[in-house]
Amino acid sequence: MDEKRKISLERAEKLRSEIEDYLAFKADFIQKTEEIRDVLSKKHKEELMDYFGATEEEWNDWHWQLHHRISSVSLLSKFIKLSPNQYSTIEEISCKYRWATTPYYLSLMDYEDMNYPINMMALPSAYENDDSGELDPMSEEYTNPAPCVTRRYPNRLIINVTSSCAMFCRHCQRRRRIGESDRIESEENISAAIEYIKNTPEIRDVLITGGDPLMLPDEMLESIISRVRAIEHVEIVRIGSRVPVTMPQRITQELCDMLSKYHPLFMNLQFNHPGELTGDAVRACERLADAGIPLGNQMVFLKGINNDKYIVQLLNEGLLKARVRPYYIFHPKQVRGTKHFEITVEEGLKIMKYLRGRTSGLAIPQYIVNAPHGLGKIPLLPNYIEESDEEHVKLKTWEGCEVEIEY
Numbered sequence: 001m002d003e004k005r006k007i008s009l010e011r012a013e014k015l016r017s018e019i020e021d022y023l024a025f026k027a028d029f030i031q032k033t034e035e036i037r038d039v040l041s042k043k044h045k046e047e048l049m050d051y052f053g054a055t056e057e058e059w060n061d062w063h064w065q066l067h068h069r070i071s072s073v074s075l076l077s078k079f080i081k082l083s084p085n086q087y088s089t090i091e092e093i094s095c096k097y098r099w100a101t102t103p104y105y106l107s108l109m110d111y112e113d114m115n116y117p118i119n120m121m122a123l124p125s126a127y128e129n130d131d132s133g134e135l136d137p138m139s140e141e142y143t144n145p146a147p148c149v150t151r152r153y154p155n156r157l158i159i160n161v162t163s164s165c166a167m168f169c170r171h172c173q174r175r176r177r178i179g180e181s182d183r184i185e186s187e188e189n190i191s192a193a194i195e196y197i198k199n200t201p202e203i204r205d206v207l208i209t210g211g212d213p214l215m216l217p218d219e220m221l222e223s224i225i226s227r228v229r230a231i232e233h234v235e236i237v238r239i240g241s242r243v244p245v246t247m248p249q250r251i252t253q254e255l256c257d258m259l260s261k262y263h264p265l266f267m268n269l270q271f272n273h274p275g276e277l278t279g280d281a282v283r284a285c286e287r288l289a290d291a292g293i294p295l296g297n298q299m300v301f302l303k304g305i306n307n308d309k310y311i312v313q314l315l316n317e318g319l320l321k322a323r324v325r326p327y328y329i330f331h332p333k334q335v336r337g338t339k340h341f342e343i344t345v346e347e348g349l350k351i352m353k354y355l356r357g358r359t360s361g362l363a364i365p366q367y368i369v370n371a372p373h374g375l376g377k378i379p380l381l382p383n384y385i386e387e388s389d390e391e392h393v394k395l396k397t398w399e400g401c402e403v404e405i406e407y
């Protein structure tokens with residue numbers, strides 16, 4: 001063997017050792033998740049279908065999923081064994097913050113363990129009684145130049161078209177908007193928002209969000225998208241949705257055919273945990289991607305869900321396989337009732353630092369802190385600069401080697 005090949009092989013062995021722990025974690029996680037997904041969630045699905053007397057066709061119909069959302073603790077307790085304390089906590093929190101889950105998302109839960117990430121994202125907990133934080137840390141009320149419009153940047157804005165979602169996530173950063181009822185914005189307000197965009201020529205990028213815009217019927221959604229698309233200065237339209245995660249049945253071929261008429265159209269999703277990447281969710285993403293829609297993921301760092309370097313790596317690599325590009329990781333905002341999900345910036349940066357070099361650059365999103373009061377996104381990067389002046393810069397590589405560049 002020549003010397004160069006020998007050095008290369010030694011280097012390859014060292015590189016493998018960098019991810020040895022992750023590979024072991026991944027094998028173990030996949031085995032456990034498969035147990036939950038393939039055995040438990042199938043069993044849960046059968047129980048739920050049995051209880052509601054549903055056919056497979058009904059289960060796969062998003063209208064059925066929506067109509068059979070579980071939002072009462074007495075119904076929930078028919079499936080998940082709740083202690084008297086858990087039962088009364090959910091009942092108490094329900095009076096304060098709305099909750100509901102689709103039968104599909106309920107089928108993914110661990111019925112024995114309320115600390116399982118999927119349960120934690122969907123079911124109320126006593127921690128929500130902590131009233132620290134704000135309901136509107138982004139001061140959205142002060143960045144609202146027209147009905148249902150949020151504008152924080154020079155050339156792009158958001159239209160919030162509904163307060164409704166398939167599931168009311170416990171970590172929701174927009175809790176304030178998720179009211180007591182499912183409210184679709186009035187035609188009058190939506191028309192006023194579109195009029196504002198028409199009269200504001202610097203707006204080139206419009207994000208349609210909510211709540212969740214995919215809660216709207218196809219015709220209503222098309223009416224909004226087509227009017228936005230018809231504005232000459234709007235270059236791209238984006239949709240923000242968690243529906244492919246919480247109710248993938250919504251991603252029908254008809255919806256995709258309709259959306260594909262309005263390119264360039266982008267969609268950003270919110271997967272927070274690899275347990276959400278089920279066969280149904282992946283098929284929903286693939287259907288959207290087949291319709292030519294570039295997909296991005298906007299994960300939120302959440303304590304107990306994904307504040308773990310291996311979980312983030314696994315999620316992001318799984319997303320790429322589902323043709324979704326990890327786009328942002330948001331640092332959790334200080335929203336009232338969600339304090340138990342908060343992590344520190346230091347912890348977030350450690351995870352970002354770990355990812356670099358150990359997975360594809362495509363699987364490394366930008367880590368973002370949303371500045372309070374609507375002052376915009378702040379990207380955060382681990383520090384790779386050791387020292388610098390006009391003549392040189394000393395940097396650290398992902399493995400911690402020092403390198404110097406001279407000018």
Ligand code: SF4
Pocket residue numbers: 164165166167168169171172173174175178210211212242243
């Ligand atoms: S889908 Fe989005 S807006 Fe709706 S509750 Fe979940 S995080 Fe909040």
